[in-house]
Amino acid sequence: MLATRALSLVGKRAISTSICVRGGHGVAKVDDYNPLPDVQFVTELSAVQKSLKEKEKGSWATLSNEEKIALYRISFKQSFAEMNEGTKEWKSVIAGMFFFIGMTGLVVLWQRKFVYGPVPPTFESEWKEKEVQRMLDMRINPVEGFSAKWDYENKEWKK
Amino acid sequence: MHCGKYIKSQTVKLCIVVLHIDGIRSPLASRCYSHAKVETDEEFDARWVTYFSKPDIDAWELKKGMNTLIGYDLVPEPKILDSALRACRRLNDLASAIRILEAVKDKSGPHKDIYPYLIQELQPTLIELGISTPEDLGMDKL
Numbered sequence: 001m002l003a004t005r006a007l008s009l010v011g012k013r014a015i016s017t018s019i020c021v022r023g024g025h026g027v028a029k030v031d032d033y034n035p036l037p038d039v040q041f042v043t044e045l046s047a048v049q050k051s052l053k054e055k056e057k058g059s060w061a062t063l064s065n066e067e068k069i070a071l072y073r074i075s076f077k078q079s080f081a082e083m084n085e086g087t088k089e090w091k092s093v094i095a096g097m098f099f100f101i102g103m104t105g106l107v108v109l110w111q112r113k114f115v116y117g118p119v120p121p122t123f124e125s126e127w128k129e130k131e132v133q134r135m136l137d138m139r140i141n142p143v144e145g146f147s148a149k150w151d152y153e154n155k156e157w158k159k
Numbered sequence: 160m161h162c163g164k165y166i167k168s169q170t171v172k173l174c175i176v177v178l179h180i181d182g183i184r185s186p187l188a189s190r191c192y193s194h195a196k197v198e199t200d201e202e203f204d205a206r207w208v209t210y211f212s213k214p215d216i217d218a219w220e221l222k223k224g225m226n227t228l229i230g231y232d233l234v235p236e237p238k239i240l241d242s243a244l245r246a247c248r249r250l251n252d253l254a255s256a257i258r259i260l261e262a263v264k265d266k267s268g269p270h271k272d273i274y275p276y277l278i279q280e281l282q283p284t285l286i287e288l289g290i291s292t293p294e295d296l297g298m299d300k301l
Contacts, residue, residue, distance in 0.1 A: 035229050035262035036222040036255055057251045061289030065296050068253060072298070075254035079298045080261040 041077040049074055204236050211242035214249070221246050225259060234266045234273050237280035244281070248288050256290045257298070264293070 045053065052070055055063065063071070072079070121127060140146045151158045198206075210224050225243060228235055235243075240263060247256040260278075267273035278285070278292060285292065293299045 033230060034222075034226040035258055035265075036225045038222065040254075056253055059289055060248075060253050063253070063289070065291065068257070068291055069296050069298065072254045072257050072296075075252075076258060079293070080265050081299055081301050084265070085301060 035080075037076075040075040042074045045074065204239055207235065207239045208242045211239065211246045213246075216246050216249065218250055218252070221250060221252070221255065225255075225262070229262050229266060234263055234270075234277075237277055240277065241281060241284050244284055244288060244290060253290065256288070257293055257296070260290075261293050261298070264299075 042049065049070070052067060053074075055067070056071055060068075122131075136147055136150050136152075142148055149158050150156075207224070207228060211221070213220070221243070228239070228243075240259065243259055244256050247253070247259070263277060264274040284290075
């Protein structure tokens with residue numbers, strides 16, 4: 001009930017053509033997929049097509065492949081292969097994605113240059129060296145972590 | 160379908176309560192399924208073969224039958240397709256015959272072994288009626 005109400009809002013379809021119709025006898029059914037449309041594609045037949053239609057009343061084995069294809073094309077606009085063919089839309093989508101990611105990258109670079117102030121002094125290498133020395137002096141994580149990797153005898157990092 | 164769900168869940172809840180009161184696991188036969196008669200696969204097939212076998216079937220009935228059949232969540236058995244192809248012959252409609260073959264191939268979806276099996280089973284009929292498969296005509300390619 002919820003599904004059909006949602007569909008009638010989205011697609012303005014009658015409830016009888018909702019996708020979740022039960023086909024009776026416990027078989028699920030879809031109403032929108034019709035391989036044999038009501039009206040044939042070509043309504044006004046040319047003389048050639050009319051004579052072909054007459055030939056169709058006889059044995060089909062006498063028809064050539066081109067004639068069979070021509071008969072198919074009278075009734076149907078596209079073959080299944082043509083109907084199911086994907087578009088090339090995905091290329092546009094990926095291109096768009098890269099474009100906007102690139103634009104965002106430019107914005108980020110600009111921000112770094114013109115918006116953000118300098119980075120704190122604690123990031124300078126001289127400061128960092130003193131910081132590491134202090135941590136080693138304090139024996140930070142001496143068992144398995146930071147100081148455990150420092151060789152206090154030889155004053156270097158353990159190999 | 161969702162209406163049915165609400166009603167069913169009430170009955171299911173009731174049945175679960177009853178089962179717990181009994182204190183025993185009731186056998187499968189007493190599960191709370193609908194009492195409608197379920198059609199067997201053979202009955203389904205026979206019904207559709209009969210539908211397409213109607214001698215004076217008209218174009219609308221053929222289209223309606225095929226569209227309905229293709230709407231089901233299954234690939235029709237060769238005997239149903241045979242009956243449908245013969246109906247196309249009675250209606251002098253080769254295009255629909257080819258279309259039916261395309262449709263069942265499409266219906267098979269990812270199961271690529273179904274269509275060759277169907278063609279193999281239908282081969283005598285295809286030869287008899289002079290129906291070319293979409294592959295013969297190169298229509299399966301773009």
